[in-house]
Amino acid sequence: MIGLVLAASDWTYVGWSYVVVIGTLVTFAVWTVLRGRRIGRRLPPEERRWM
Amino acid sequence: MPDPAIPAEGTVAAVLADARLVAAKDLRLEWRSRVVLSQLVPFAILVLVLFGFALDPDRTALQKATPGLFWLAVLFSTVLALQRAFAVEATDGVTDALRMSGLDPAGIFLGKAAGLAVHLGVLEVVLLAGVSLFYGATPHGPLLLVATCVAATVGLAAVGSVYGILSAAMRVRDSLLPLLLLPIVAPVLIAASQAFTAAYEQTSGAGWRWFGLLAVFASLYAAIGIFAFEQLLEES
Amino acid sequence: MSPDNVDPRGGRDPGTGAGLFRMHPDGTASRGSRILGIVVLLASAAFLFVALVASPPDDQSENAMGDLVRIMYLHVPAAVACYLAFFVTAVGSIGYLRKRTEGWDLLAAASAEVGVVFTALTLVTGSIWGHIAWGSWWEWDARLTSTLVMFLVYIGYLALRSAILDPVVRAKRAAIVGVVAFVNVPIVHYSVDWWRSLHQGPTISRFDPTIDGLKLFALMFGMLLGIAVYVWLMIHRFRMQYAAAHLEARGLDLALAERRAEASGASATAQAAATAAGSEPVGASTVEKEVLR
Secondary structure (H helix, E strand, O other): OHHHHHHHHHHHHHHHHHHHHHHHHHHHHHHHHHHHHHHHOOOOHHHOOOO | OOOOOOOOOOOHHHHHHHHHHHHHHHHHHHHHHOHHHHHHHHHHHHHHHHHHHHHOOOHHHHHHHHHHHHHHHHHHHHHHHHHHHHHHHHHHHHHHHHHHOOOOHHHHHHHHHHHHHHHHHHHHHHHHHHHHHHHOOOOOOHHHHHHHHHHHHHHHHHHHHHHHHHOOOOOOHHHHHHHHHHHHOHHHHHHHHHHHHHHHOOOHHHHHHHHHHHHHHHHHHHHHHHHHHHHHHOOO | OOHHHHOOOOOOOOOOOOOOOOOOOOOOOOHHHHHHHHHHHHHHHHHHHHHHHHOOOEOOOOOOOEOOHHHHHHHHHHHHHHHHHHHHHHHHHHHHHHHOOHHHHHHHHHHHHHHHHHHHHHHHHHHHHHHHHOOOOOOOOHHHHHHHHHHHHHHHHHHHHHHOOOHHHHHHHHHHHHHHHHHHHHHHHHHHHHHHHHHOOOOOOOOOOOOOHHHHHHHHHHHHHHHHHHHHHHHHHHHHHHHHHHHHHHHHHHHHHHHHHHHHOHHHHHHHHHHHHOOOOOOHHHHHHHHHO
């Protein structure tokens, strides 16, 4: 019984770790892409050399 | 025909001569304005008193914390001394004047650092007297104590001068400088506090290892400072 | 003033309805980065399966961590990625000091931003893991503490960057801080290590997981994936920095042109005011606002 409770709490910590890491990285990536578009919109294509 | 009294440009003697000029300028400025003596020293003593209020009137707690509190007081005073030392340069475009002066950047760096080190040395003497008066801390290893002070002061002055000139002439200098400087000098705080603990508790053997770390830190940042000033003061 | 200066879009598709697999005409994506992004997404799904389902819990070693070992598959890759990021920042800083070209500075800046995010993740996962291992959210563990100091140092680096407007001054000063910050990493590490070894008895147990088989595979997979995510983020942030830097330079030109137009006629002023008030984010006034922000 105690083992089960401990295991459940282990999974809670594991779950939160994955949620935090993935959530942060996805948020950062989306923010980067959107901000890149916002800035890129005002720049003529010939200045964006990766196109 | 070069004047034999002026050392040839780029030699060690020329750099040291430049350093002496800059340091003498800063010390003369301090002697005339007495900002460090009239403001920084009282501030450092005030910090010691406030630590006493924050912890306990009980002397055992204060004695135990003496090394850390001492160096924390030195670090806070360093930030203030730096803001003072480089505010002097930022106003009236003295940085540009230094750049145009033809002084060696390494000399300017060593001069600024030496001036700062003298200020910090005075502060440390006052603080040492303060901790033995207020906290009743009596050192057992005076040699280690002095050696630690010298090494830590040189390290603080070197890294402080680098960050002082980096944040000079910026509007947000006052808040940015502590943020940049304090994490970098965390090793100085650790090493100097540990060496002081050893000196106060008469276990000097372990303390010399920390002194070694301080010496490495000081020489490393002295080298970095020379490099950084050459990069910053060159024509851009 | 040519019409192109007024409408920097140059008649491009406004990009409405750009989906995941279609590159946005204004964005920082290219074909290569898009392919890398899709590969990273697929690999992430596979990684989650390996890390959370396929790999066994750690129950062989003496201080078995059980399912908690799965936090390590995130913590270690994040730490690897943040050290890599700060190494790249140092390389970019040295490159700038040697060559004085914009690219090195932008590389250092982009890498520091990504590195700070990975450092934060390293700290959070380390703290969550420590909550079980040590019973408290924070212990003055040598590695965690030196990572925290490093985090603060690079926060300072980014603060310095955002505080200087002149791009050349900013690049030069940031490059020096970038070098100093990286030199400082081993010093902090050793001093904190020594400091802890003095005070820390063997009472604080470190879990010592046996990492082998699928667990080792999950860890290695995580590290590769972490580096791939770092590379993808770097590509986009570098291009974003590049675009921002060029917009800044352009914005100054536009602002100057606008001042001249203002001087030559009142109609130009009215037009500029109308553009600034309008919702369409084109026109010199908006650009200028972005520069000053």
